[in-house]
Structure formats: C-alpha cells, structure tokens
Amino acid sequence: MANDIYQPEDMKALVYKWAEKEVSDSTVNGTNSTFSFSNTVVNLKGFGETPVIDYNDGSNFAIRDVALYYRLNGVDTRVDESDISTITGTTVVFTASVATTDADSIVASYAYNDSGDKTTFTCSVKDFDKSGGDSDSEVENTIGGCSYKRKLPPGLVEISLTAIKNGIRLSEACNGSIIKTTSEISGYTVRTTSQASNRIPRAIVLKGQDPTNTSIELIAIARNVDGVSSDHSGGADKSWEESVSFKTDQKNYAELEVE
Numbered sequence: 341m342a343n344d345i346y347q348p349e350d351m352k353a354l355v356y357k358w359a360e361k362e363v364s365d366s367t368v369n370g371t372n373s374t375f376s377f378s379n380t381v382v383n384l385k386g387f388g389e390t391p392v393i394d395y396n397d398g399s400n401f402a403i404r405d406v407a408l409y410y411r412l413n414g415v416d417t418r419v420d421e422s423d424i425s426t427i428t429g430t431t432v433v434f435t436a437s438v439a440t441t442d443a444d445s446i447v448a449s450y451a452y453n454d455s456g457d458k459t460t461f462t463c464s465v466k467d468f469d470k471s472g473g474d475s476d477s478e479v480e481n482t483i484g485g486c487s488y489k490r491k492l493p494p495g496l497v498e499i500s501l502t503a504i505k506n507g508i509r510l511s512e513a514c515n516g517s518i519i520k521t522t523s524e525i526s527g528y529t530v531r532t533t534s535q536a537s538n539r540i541p542r543a544i545v546l547k548g549q550d551p552t553n554t555s556i557e558l559i560a561i562a563r564n565v566d567g568v569s570s571d572h573s574g575g576a577d578k579s580w581e582e583s584v585s586f587k588t589d590q591k592n593y594a595e596l597e598v599e
Contacts, residue, residue, distance in 0.1 A: 351465035351548035353503060355513040356382050356451040358541040360564050363411070364432075364446040373425075373434040379452035380429050381406055384545055384561055387598060391427045391450070396420050403561055403594035406450045408432065410443035419446075449564070451543040461513035464504040466581070468546060468560070473497040473590045496587040499562060501546070503582045510584050511570035514542050541566050544586070556599050563592040 357379075364375040383391045384405045391405035396418045406427060409416040425433040438446065475494040503510040543563045550556040568586035 351468060351501075351546055353463050353465050353501070353510060354545040354547070355461045355510070356384070356543045356545075357454055358449070358451050358543040358564050360449050360541055361409070361416070361447050362449070364448065366446070368438050368440055368443050368445055370440045371437050373437045375432045375434075375438075375446045377430050377432070377448055377450070379450075379454065381427055381432075381448075382451040382453060382543075384451050384543060384563075385559060385596060385598075386545070386547065387557075393419060393421050393424055393427070403563070403592070403596075406432075406448055407563075408449075409447040410438070411445045411447045412441075412443050416447060451563070461510070463510050463513075465501050465546060465548075466504065467500075467502040468548075469500045470560075471498050471500075472587070473593065494590045497562070497590055497593040498585060498587045499544075499546075499560075499593075500583070500585040503584055505580050505582055509570070509582055511568050511582060514544065514565065514568040514584070514586065516540075550597075556597055559596040559598060561594050561596070562586065562588045564588060 359377070359379065362377055364377055366372060366375040381391045382405070393406045393408045394404050395402040397420070401418070408419040408424070410419060411417075423434055423436075425435045427433075432446070432448065472495045541564045543561070544565055545562075546560040548558050550558055565586050565588050568584050570585075571583040
C-alpha cells in the first residue's frame with residue numbers, strides 16, 4: 341500500500357552521484373582530526389551552509405547528508421554528530437583527534453557532483469508514490485508441531501514518479517551518460533545509455549512544498565540508488581512525460597519536513 345507524506349503538483353527532482361563507504365586516505369594516528377575524501381560533499385537536504393552527518397544519538401538515527409563511520413578491525417560504527425566540527429569541500433574535520441582505539445580508518449557515504457556526467461540534473465515532477473519498506477514475520481514449524489516466528493528484513497522502498505522531460509531524461513541522469521557515436525552506422529547516428537561498467541550509484545532528491553502549508557518544504561531523499569526503470573509509452577499528450585521507478589533499502593530513504 342502506498343504511504344505518501346505529500347503529493348504536491350510542482351516537485352523538483354535532483355540527481356547526484358553517490359559514493360558508498362569510501363575510505364578516507366587520511367591516516368588515523370591518534371593526533372589527526374582532519375580527513376579528506378575524493379570528491380566535494382554535496383549538501384543533499386539543501387538548507388544550511390554546509391553538509392552535516394546523519395543524526396545519531398546512540399539510539400535514534402535519521403538521514404541528513406553524509407553517513408560517517410569509525411571503522412575498527414573491519415567493523416563500522418556510526419559517528420555521532422557531536423564529534424564533527426565542519427564538513428567543507430572534500431574535508432571532514434572532527435572536534436578532536438580520532439583515537440586509534442576508536443578507529444583504524446574513517447569511512448563516508450556521500451553525494452557528489454562530477455563534470456562530464458548528468459549529476460546536477462534537475463527536472464519537474466508531477467506525481468510521486470512510495471510503497472514497500474515494510475517488514476514481516478514468518479512462521480517456521482519445528483519437529484513436534486511447535487512453531488516460532490522470525491523477523492524478516494524490511495523490504496525495499498520503491499519510488500514511482502512522473503517527470504517532465506527537460507532536454508535530457510531523468511532516467512538518463514540516473515542510469516549514466518548517453519554515448520553518442522562519432523561516426524554514423526549505415527547512415528544513422530546512434531545514442532546509447534551506458535550500462536554496467538559505467539553505471540554508478542546515485543542519490544535522488546525530491547523537493548516540494550506542503551500543499552496545505554506553503555511554509556513547509558517537504559524533501560524525500562533516496563541514497564545509493566543503482567539505476568532506475570522508465571516507461572516512455574503513452575499517447576501524444578504524454579510525449580513530454582516520463583514514468584520512472586527505482587528501489588533502495590529503508591536505511592537509505594528518508595522524508596524530511598523543513599519549517
């Protein structure tokens with residue numbers, strides 16, 4: 341069953357590249373408090389001066405811009421927001437030196453832009469629908485007629501939307517750049533969406549106003565999305581629309597209300 345928090349008529353979809361658990365090349369040595377990554381970190385939520393890490397108070401967690409981890413002996417533990425001073429450009433600065441007893445490396449998952457690809461793509465969205473993300477229990481019978489329940493992992497969140505085409509397609513922005521042949525094939529110019537080796541995960545952000553209270557901005561963030569499916573069928577009146585759907589796991593999806 342769909343579970344929507346909003347359905348504004350004039351939403352915007354933004355697409356960025358997504359780095360999943362990149363290990364900083366800066367050393368954890370007990371005195372270092374500054375750690376660098378390969379790309380400039382994007383402020384996904386779009387408000388405030390700089391990106392901030394995901395909220396984590398030890399028992400509650402909420403998506404913001406960056407997922408940051410202490411990695412120690414191969415085990416990742418979320419960094420608390422109180423441990424971070426600033427995130428600027430490619431650099432994360434901690435409020436204090438990172439102890440070697442806490443981490444042997446610093447790991448981040450974050451959105452970024454990259455020239456030459458469809459990463460700062462923005463388009464208008466007409467319709468938005470969310471489903472999935474629920475979890476269930478299943479009964480397993482044991483010998484003797486006794487049974488027990490086990491908790492199944494949450495299902496993937498599936499997002500479906502209708503986008504207004506804006507020169508390049510939303511599906512192209514999500515799935516990879518279009519490769520255009522420099523020479524014709526039998527008199528035809530061929531454009532092909534890059535696949536497999538050229539496809540990398542994306543972060544997709546949907547923004548709109550609350551239809552009943554325009555002072556509230558509503559933001560849906562889907563991170564680590566590995567490609568989308570699209571449907572370009574329909575009559576002539578639908579020629580400038582594109583139906584897109586994609587999935588991500590529950591831990592990488594959030595809906596924010598900003599007042």
